Amino acid sequence: xxxxxxxxxxxxxxxxxxxxxxxxxxxxxxxxxxxxxxxxxxxxxxxxxxxxxxxxxxxxxxxxxxxxxxxxxxxxxxxxxxxxxxxxxxxxxxxxxxxxxxxxxxxxxxxxxxxxxxxxxxxxxxxxxxxxxxxxxxxxxxxxxxxxxxxxxxxxxxxxxxxxxxxxxxxxxxxxxxxxxxxxxxxxxxxxxxxxxxxxxxxxxxxxxxxxxxxxxxxxxxxxxxxxxxxxxxxxxxxxxxxxxxxxxxxxxxxxxxxxxxxxxxxxxxxxxxxxxxxxxxxxxxxxxxxxxxxxxxxxxxxxxxxx
Amino acid sequence: xxxxxxxxxxxxxxxxxxxxxxxxxxxxxxxxxxxxxxxxxxxxxxxxxxxxxxxxxxxxxxxxxxxxxxxxxxxxxxxxxxxxxxxxxxxxxxxxxxxxxxxxxxxxxxxxxxxxxxxxxxxxxxxxxxxxxxxxxxxxxxxxxxxxxxxxxxxxxxxxxxxxxxxxxxxxxxxxxxxxxxxxxxxxxxxxxxxxxxxxxxxxxxxxxxxxxxxxxxxxxxxxxxxxxxxxxxxxxxxxxxxxxxxxxxxxxxxxxxxxxxxxxxxxxxxxxxxxxxxxxxxxxxxxxxxxxxxxxxxxxxxxxxxx
DNA sequence: AATCACAATCTAATCGATTAAATTTCATAT
DNA sequence: ATATGAAATTTAATCGATTAGATTGTGATT
Numbered sequence: 001x002x003x004x005x006x007x008x009x010x011x012x013x014x015x016x017x018x019x020x021x022x023x024x025x026x027x028x029x030x031x032x033x034x035x036x037x038x039x040x041x042x043x044x045x046x047x048x049x050x051x052x053x054x055x056x057x058x059x060x061x062x063x064x065x066x067x068x069x070x071x072x073x074x075x076x077x078x079x080x081x082x083x084x085x086x087x088x089x090x091x092x093x094x095x096x097x098x099x100x101x102x103x104x105x106x107x108x109x110x111x112x113x114x115x116x117x118x119x120x121x122x123x124x125x126x127x128x129x130x131x132x133x134x135x136x137x138x139x140x141x142x143x144x145x146x147x148x149x150x151x152x153x154x155x156x157x158x159x160x161x162x163x164x165x166x167x168x169x170x171x172x173x174x175x176x177x178x179x180x181x182x183x184x185x186x187x188x189x190x191x192x193x194x195x196x197x198x199x200x201x202x203x204x205x206x207x208x209x210x211x212x213x214x215x216x217x218x219x220x221x222x223x224x225x226x227x228x229x230x231x232x233x234x235x236x237x238x239x240x241x242x243x244x245x246x247x248x249x250x251x252x253x254x255x256x257x258x259x260x261x262x263x264x265x266x267x268x269x270x271x272x273x274x275x276x277x278x279x280x281x282x283x284x285x286x287x288x289x290x291x292x293x294x295x296x297x298x299x300x301x302x303x304x305x306x307x308x
Numbered sequence: 309x310x311x312x313x314x315x316x317x318x319x320x321x322x323x324x325x326x327x328x329x330x331x332x333x334x335x336x337x338x339x340x341x342x343x344x345x346x347x348x349x350x351x352x353x354x355x356x357x358x359x360x361x362x363x364x365x366x367x368x369x370x371x372x373x374x375x376x377x378x379x380x381x382x383x384x385x386x387x388x389x390x391x392x393x394x395x396x397x398x399x400x401x402x403x404x405x406x407x408x409x410x411x412x413x414x415x416x417x418x419x420x421x422x423x424x425x426x427x428x429x430x431x432x433x434x435x436x437x438x439x440x441x442x443x444x445x446x447x448x449x450x451x452x453x454x455x456x457x458x459x460x461x462x463x464x465x466x467x468x469x470x471x472x473x474x475x476x477x478x479x480x481x482x483x484x485x486x487x488x489x490x491x492x493x494x495x496x497x498x499x500x501x502x503x504x505x506x507x508x509x510x511x512x513x514x515x516x517x518x519x520x521x522x523x524x525x526x527x528x529x530x531x532x533x534x535x536x537x538x539x540x541x542x543x544x545x546x547x548x549x550x551x552x553x554x555x556x557x558x559x560x561x562x563x564x565x566x567x568x569x570x571x572x573x574x575x576x577x578x579x580x581x582x583x584x585x586x587x588x589x590x591x592x593x594x595x596x597x598x599x600x601x602x603x604x605x606x607x608x609x610x611x612x613x614x615x616x
Numbered sequence: 617a618a619t620c621a622c623a624a625t626c627t628a629a630t631c632g633a634t635t636a637a638a639t640t641t642c643a644t645a646t
Numbered sequence: 647a648t649a650t651g652a653a654a655t656t657t658a659a660t661c662g663a664t665t666a667g668a669t670t671g672t673g674a675t676t
Contacts, residue, residue: 012329012398013662016320016631023363023399031352037345044339044366053399055331056364058352090320090632091331091361223561250561253531321632324661398662619676626669632661639656646649 015090024276025055025092027082029072029100030062034248035120035265036098042269043096050277055092057082061100069194070160073101080108087114094276102164115279119272120265122164122291129279130291131272133263135165138296139172139215140179142243142261145298146213147180150307151241155188155211157202157221169217169245185209192221199224207232212240212307219244219251219260226254226303237305247299256302267294323398332584333363333400335390337380337408338370342556343428343573344406350577351404358585363400365390369408377502378468381409388416395422402584410472423587427580428573430472430599437587438599439580441571443473446604447480447523448487450551450569453606454521455488458615459549463496463519465510465529477525477553493517500529507532515540520548520615527552527559527568534562534611545613555607564610575602 015021026043028036043054059082061072086095087109094114097105099121106112106128118130146154156173159166170189177184187209192198199221206214207228216222222244229240236242236256244251244260251258271292323329334351336344351362367390369380394403395417402422405413407429414420414436426438454462464481467474478497485492495517500506507529514522515536524530530552537548544550544564552559552568559566579600 008396008398010324010398010662012320012324013631014664016318016324016633016662017664019631021320026364031345031349037339040364041339041366041368041371044364044368045371048368054364054366056334056348056352056362058349058362060349060352060356063349063353088314088316090316090318249556250558253558253562255563318632321661322634324632324663325634327661617676619674621674622672624669624671627667629666630664634660635658636660637656637658639654641652641654643652644650646647 019090020093021091022051023053023055023092024273025057025086025095026098027057027059027079027086027095028098029059029079031056031058031060033062033100034246035100035263035268038265039098039119039269039272042266042271043273044269045266046270046273046277052093052273052277055086057086069100069163073103073163076103076108079103083109083116087112087116093280096272096276115276117272117275117279119268126291129275131268131275131294132291133265133268133294134296135168136172136175138261138298139169139245140176141172141298142215142245143173143176144180145259145300146215146241146243146304147176147182149213149241149304151213152182153185153188153209153211153213155190155203155206155209155214156184157190157192157199157206157214157216157225159192159194159217159221161191166217173215192217192224194218194221196220196224200228203228204232207234207240213242213304214240215243217245219246219248219258222258222260222303223250223254226258237303241305242303244303251299251301259301259304260299261296262299263296264294327398329399329401330359331361331363331400332581333365333394333403334406335365335367335387335394335403336406337367337387339364339366339368341370341408342554343408343571343576346573347406347427347577347580350574350579351581352577353574354578354581354585360401360581360585363394365394377408377471381411381471384411384416387411391417391424395420395424401588404580404584423584425580425583425587427576434599437583439576439583439602440599441573441576441602442604443476444480444483446569446606447477447553448484449480449606450523450553451481451484452488453567453608454523454549454551454612455484455490457521457549457612459521460490461493461496461517461519461521463498463511463514463517463522464492465498465500465507465514465522465524465533467500467502467525467529469499474525481523500525500532502526502529504528504532508536511536512540515542515548521550521612522548523551525553527554527556527566530566530568530611531558531562534566545611549612551612559607559609567609567612568607569604570607571604572602 086092095116097118102121105123106125122130122132190202192202203225222242226236244258247260247262251260394400403424405426410429410432413431414433430438430440498510500510511533530550534544552566555568555570559568
């Protein structure tokens with residue numbers, strides 16, 4: 001009978017000798033930003049069957065009420081500090097950066113000696129590998145869905161105009177319009193700031209131009225728009241159809257239920273973890289330097305109606 | 309002129325010698341469970357000004373669609389495995405366990421040699437320190453609010469009846485009833501399972517007894533109840549008042565906006581991190597062995613009306 | 617039986633900090 | 647001037663694994 005010696009090797013000693021901790025640093029701009037937790041969930045799903053672990057650094061950029069989206073874009077110092085701690089420290093083998101907006105990540109730190117993967121957002125310099133989601137094609141699909149339902153006067157509520165997602169989505173919408181032989185009327189495009197209130201005020205102005213449908217670039221602005229439509233004594237979707245983006249939890253709870261776009265956040269996390277692990281594997285032959293784009297998909301619910 | 313030597317000591321070597329990693333393991337039953345991310349945010353807020361870090365282990369108990377709440381309660385093996393990895397390994401100095409339901413944590417692992425703090429839920433054996441939230445008093449306050457508004461026929465939709473939160477909340481409601489000289493009519497108490505659909509079906513049955521108000525033990529069941537009320541051609545709050553619990557994001561988006569209870573999740577995380585750090589500090593004199601309870605508060609919105 | 621190749625085992629150096637022990641420095645007191 | 651003690655500095659052991667190198671053992675070949 002062999003005594004069951006439950007010996008656990010000292011991971012610290014092992015790490016000191018091998019210079020490998022099997023820990024992957026996850027640097028999140030804000031864990032309360034809606035994609036973050038789901039992306040981390042994808043990362044941990046991948047890691048369940050490896051012996052990697054997650055060291056989580058939460059920058060809490062959104063946490064303070066004062067921090068609006070447009071301020072967050074300029075918080076380079078906080079990022080550099082955290083990133084250099086991870087990159088030049090000995091605690092992690094690689095870094096996954098979960099960002100809300102595109103940034104020049106490699107420009108923040110010189111001489112990076114560890115693999116870094118950007119998840120959700122992308123790094124503006126393209127030799128940093130990133131795992132992001134599909135924006136353009138699915139936005140085109142959204143617009144096409146409205147066009148197929150007979151809509152011609154389609155309004156758009158964008159996000160902050162200088163952000164990459166807003167630009168990509170607008171580009172996709174434009175593509176669908178052109179395909180259908182339509183042109184996007186500038187009077188029917190209003191720039192929001194991703195928040196519910198801006199959706200409301202944009203819609204209020206748009207209503208003067210009598211659109212039959214509105215494409216909002218996220219669910220919160222779409223819901224704000226729905227509220228403006230109701231306040232104008234119009235009905236969703238009979239008078240105005242509404243489409244959102246993100247498939248936030250609320251979109252299934254508002255009335256009517258919001259038609260929107262689902263981003264596959266878990267898949268982003270999974271792919272990012274996989275990419276990090278591949279870059280760390282001995283035979284990095286399968287490591288693809290190129291970035292990966294996870295497909296997004298339409299979620300059809302009750303805010304879009306056929307036009308007669 | 310002194311050359312700026314940006315020397316970073318090797319944390320691994322340091323840890324090997326000192327047997328301290330300055331890493332606190334955060335073991336979450338599921339990062340997608342609604343309290344988890346906010347609690348972690350509280351933990352990282354505390355840690356911002358210390359040199360502790362978070363090693364995150366996500367058990368993903370809710371992730372699979374098959375896993376219902378009542379199944380999760382019985383997943384002891386997964387927990388023991390992860391907990392013993394953290395407790396007997398060398399990677400973390402302490403563990404914060406974020407649980408959804410009360411469990412016997414110390415019974416899961418023998419001879420724990422590291423501090424462990426249970427956050428949100430509690431450990432059924434009371435010599436494990438926990439940081440949880442106030443249930444009873446605030447539930448009493450909810451009930452009292454309805455009573456103060458003139459309600460007498462108050463229905464209750466509970467959560468899974470064998471869970472501690474459901475029992476504590478019911479107890480609080482009972483207390484408020486007694487104080488007001490009322491008795492809780494058993495016909496007006498229905499047992500839900502925390503999900504929206506159960507709120508709907510419970511409310512449908514409750515409506516036969518013509519309550520003027522309903523206390524649901526979470527927001528999702530409250531929203532289900534609101535839908536049942538609307539489907540019965542009654543109005544919220546004019547015909548039936550509704551109260552929820554949790555202050556989920558949706559409660560501000562449904563119509564009318566849901567009156568509910570806010571749990572201070574960030575404070576739970578902050579206090580848990582603080583407790584862990586105190587247990588690790590050299591002079592553990594201020595380390596309070598007793599558990600801490602974070603106050604919850606009512607969020608008054610639009611689903612409760614005065615009765616004439 | 618001796619030689620050689622190769623496998624298996626054992627020994628010792630290494631990773632990079634901490635920290636205790638040993639040594640040197642320096643000032644003070646007799 | 648020398649002894650003594652405190653302070654400052656230097657040296658070396660330690661943490662616990664990995665791993666290269668030395669050693670021993672095995673078996674096959676001539």
